[in-house]
Amino acid sequence: MSTTQQLFESANHFNASNMRPEQLANGYICQLQDQSLMQANGDDAASFLHNQLSNDLEHLNQTQARYAAYCTPKGRMLASFLYWKTDSNIVLQCSSSLQPALQKRLQMFVMRSKVKLEDISEQFAILGLGGKAAEVFLLSQFTELPSAINDKVSGDMGSVIRVQDAFDSPRYQWVISHEKLAAISTQISTELQKVDASIWRLGNIYAGLPQVVEQSKEKFVPQMINFELIGGVNFRKGCYPGQEIVARSQYLGKLKRRMAIALVRAEAVNVAMEVFSDNDPIQPCGMIVSAERNFDNHFACLVEIKLLDQEQGKVHLGLSDGPVLEFLPLPYAYLDVTE
Numbered sequence: 001m002s003t004t005q006q007l008f009e010s011a012n013h014f015n016a017s018n019m020r021p022e023q024l025a026n027g028y029i030c031q032l033q034d035q036s037l038m039q040a041n042g043d044d045a046a047s048f049l050h051n052q053l054s055n056d057l058e059h060l061n062q063t064q065a066r067y068a069a070y071c072t073p074k075g076r077m078l079a080s081f082l083y084w085k086t087d088s089n090i091v092l093q094c095s096s097s098l099q100p101a102l103q104k105r106l107q108m109f110v111m112r113s114k115v116k117l118e119d120i121s122e123q124f125a126i127l128g129l130g131g132k133a134a135e136v137f138l139l140s141q142f143t144e145l146p147s148a149i150n151d152k153v154s155g156d157m158g159s160v161i162r163v164q165d166a167f168d169s170p171r172y173q174w175v176i177s178h179e180k181l182a183a184i185s186t187q188i189s190t191e192l193q194k195v196d197a198s199i200w201r202l203g204n205i206y207a208g209l210p211q212v213v214e215q216s217k218e219k220f221v222p223q224m225i226n227f228e229l230i231g232g233v234n235f236r237k238g239c240y241p242g243q244e245i246v247a248r249s250q251y252l253g254k255l256k257r258r259m260a261i262a263l264v265r266a267e268a269v270n271v272a273m274e275v276f277s278d279n280d281p282i283q284p285c286g287m288i289v290s291a292e293r294n295f296d297n298h299f300a301c302l303v304e305i306k307l308l309d310q311e312q313g314k315v316h317l318g319l320s321d322g323p324v325l326e327f328l329p330l331p332y333a334y335l336d337v338t339e
Contacts, residue, residue, distance in 0.1 A: 003182040004031065004125045011194040016202055016295045019195070024167045027133025029192040030200050032126040036099035037175070038092040042115040045090050049115075052106060052240055053081065054222060054233045060085050065152045065161045067232035069212075069222045070102065075245025076218040078102065080211050080227065082173075084152050086159060091175075093126070097214035124158070125181050128200040129192070130171040137191050138172060141184070145172070150231065156180075164230075164331070166203030202292040205300045208330045210259060210289050215271040223249050224304050225259040225289055226330075228337050235338050250338060258334055259289060260310055262301045262325040264317050269299040273318055277309035281320035285309040288317075301325070 008031040040049055050057040055068035065084040069077045079102050082093045094102060103117055110117070129138065138145055138160055146153050146162040153160050158176035165171060181188075188194075204211070210225040222233050223246070233246060249255065269291035274284035286305030294300045303325065309315055316322040 002178060003185060004178050007031075007181070007185045007188065008194055012196045014193065015196040015198050016293050017297050019199070019295065021167045021295060023193070024195075024199065025131050025169045027129075027131035027135075027137070027192050028195045028199065029127055029129045029134065029137075029188060030195045030197045032128050032173070032197055032200060034096050034197060034201075035093055035126045036096040036119065036121040037124060037126070038094070038099065038103055039089050039118050039120045040092065040115055041089045042113075044113040045088075045115045048110065048113045049083075049090060049092075050237070050240075052109065053083075054227075054240060054243070054246065055083075055231075056234045056237050057083070057090065060090070062086075062154065063146075063152055065150045067227065067230055069227055069232055069246075070106075071222070071240070071242030071246065072218060073241050075221045075242035075249070077212050077220050077222060077225075077227070078105070078217050080232065082161075084159065084161065086154055091120075095211055095213040096121070098212070098217065123177060124175050125178055127174040127176065127181075128171065128197070128203075129174060130167065130203065131169045133192055134172065135170060137188070138174070140187075164204075164207035164209055166207045171200075171203060171207075198292050201290065202294065202300060205261060205290060205292060205302050206331070208259070208261060208302070208332060210302055213271060213290075216287075216289060219272065219287060220289075220304060221249050222246055223255050224257045225302070226332075226334075229332055229335065233337075250336075255334075256307055257286070257304060258307050258310075259302055259304050261328040261330055262303050262315075263294065263298060263328065264301060264323050264325050265298045266317055266323045269301055269317065275303055275305060275318075275325065276316045276320040276322070277306070277313040278316075278320075279309055279313040285315065 053068035141157040277285040289302040291301040
């Protein structure tokens, strides 16, 4: 067992079923083992990825992280990426369930471009941190912390990215080599509460942050899961696979499907489960994007749904008479980002 695995071995005992939100405000850390990292380097790395993804990579600087969708020619998302630049390399983070297939698919289009793609997941630990003690701890490792959402700071101890807040406290993602992490493992155990990664995913739900995984690939056009609202689509950049469909969805009339946050009392909630409205109980009106057990042992979900059904009818999980979803406000508004 590696030092990193040993460090977080007991973390799975601390999850939403036996913690309260106020405990998290004090400071916590978790290992995001469900995430993988790909690295692109070479003279054409930025231009190659710029032509494949929904966001701008040619004007990316060293202090930013951004989201991007990788789509089929029909505009359906094969993956969602968080990406950033470190020195001359571009790092792409995605669900571990998709990484091998994504790397293989991207490699097919490299052709004569001067770019090398490699899986660097085994070289680094990906950590999620939040709360007051987490900020204090990170400041002991970095000279400063990123202050704005999606800003990045890098140094000898890796890269730290400010992500969307959750549980009434700032959150940070930290990518650090296993060797560097091993050197401070005792300090982490002393100063921070180690928790299960489900806490981090629950925070993403309350922050309205979707991620495409194996069960949900090719299910959504980016706007259906609010991806442009979190900065994942640049409507001024050049072509990429599915760009025409994504642009048409934005410009031709009001968007009719969106992603919302919901609570539901159920035995189990799985990604890609369908939801049904009383307005039309025969046809599904949406689909679960992600779900995690909440602090009351029920489920918090991100659900893609027809706006009309969200606003006007009862919505049920799984069946037309299944458990009823209770919708919560998103932390951001439904806006037209092109205006």
